[in-house]
Amino acid sequence: MLHVRNVSFSYRKQLIFKDITAQFPIGKIIGIAGANGCGKSTFIRLLTGMLQPDTGEILLYEDRVTRTSCKQFAYLPDIDLFYADNTGEEVFTFYQSQFADFSIEKARQAADYLQVSTTAKLQKLSKGKRALVKMAATLGRNVPYYIMDEPFSGLDPMVRESLIRGLIQFIEPDTQTIILSTHEIYEVEPVLDALMVIKDQQIIAYETLEDIRDELQKDAVAWLKSQHQ
Numbered sequence: 600m601l602h603v604r605n606v607s608f609s610y611r612k613q614l615i616f617k618d619i620t621a622q623f624p625i626g627k628i629i630g631i632a633g634a635n636g637c638g639k640s641t642f643i644r645l646l647t648g649m650l651q652p653d654t655g656e657i658l659l660y661e662d663r664v665t666r667t668s669c670k671q672f673a674y675l676p677d678i679d680l681f682y683a684d685n686t687g688e689e690v691f692t693f694y695q696s697q698f699a700d701f702s703i704e705k706a707r708q709a710a711d712y713l714q715v716s717t718t719a720k721l722q723k724l725s726k727g728k729r730a731l732v733k734m735a736a737t738l739g740r741n742v743p744y745y746i747m748d749e750p751f752s753g754l755d756p757m758v759r760e761s762l763i764r765g766l767i768q769f770i771e772p773d774t775q776t777i778i779l780s781t782h783e784i785y786e787v788e789p790v791l792d793a794l795m796v797i798k799d800q801q802i803i804a805y806e807t808l809e810d811i812r813d814e815l816q817k818d819a820v821a822w823l824k825s826q827h828q
């Protein structure tokens with residue numbers, strides 16, 4: 600289990616998080632929502648150990664998450680990662696050299712499913728297609744936690760829908776967790792188990808979709824809007 604315990608974090612004297620606590624159980628797909636600039640990317644970087652909290656701690660199975668923990672997470676950043684001169688296949692070979700858990704067959708299957716070429720140089724691909732190569736490489740990993748920053752940004756609605764369906768196919772639902780930040784709540788809602796909302800340096804809400812629908816009688820978008828009022 601991944602735990603965030605009493606974490607505070609400032610960036611250049613600006614307080615981004617104040618004493619936040621949360622848990623991310625195994626076997627779930629968890630969305631992180633919030634307005635632009637609320638801190639979603641920062642939160643994701645804290646979860647993966649790329650940033651360290653000022654106070655509090657982030658624990659993966661009781662071990663403190665640090666920069667070297669990145670081998671235990673499949674992290675999908677929101678930026679272009681790879682050399683433009685590389686092909687998807689070369690990216691996969693690089694991942695294979697870096698991560699013992701990486702399966703080149705699974706990455707190829709994901710690329711095939713997402714209908715993106717792995718033989719073309721990345722510089723020849725559109726921004727959306729490059730994002731899909733990055734996604735295929737991420738899904739080629741075999742880890743308990745996939746942590747994705749805006750995985751659907753820049754993708755057309757058809758590809759987005761196919762990717763959202765694909766996410767379930769490429770993970771083991773009982774042993775692997777996806778944590779993803781997104782603004783596309785409407786589209787991703789069908790596969791989400793829980794949704795977290797960040798606002799004013801806090802996690803202001805964190806509910807299962809079951810509770811949102813059954814107890815609160817709302818869909819995720821309506822619920823999210825009500826959190827911002």
Ligand SMILES: Nc1ncnc2c1ncn2[C@@H]1O[C@H](COP(=O)(O)OP(=O)(O)OP(=O)(O)O)[C@@H](O)[C@H]1O
Pocket residue numbers: 610613615633634635636637638639640641642
């Ligand atoms: N390198 C950095 N590390 C940490 N925080 C940063 C960094 N650069 C900027 N910030 C600040 O952190 C705050 C949160 O930014 P962040 O990108 O995490 O928000 P976000 O919710 O992901 O935004 P968006 O939805 O627009 O992508 C902003 O006020 C931003 O100015």
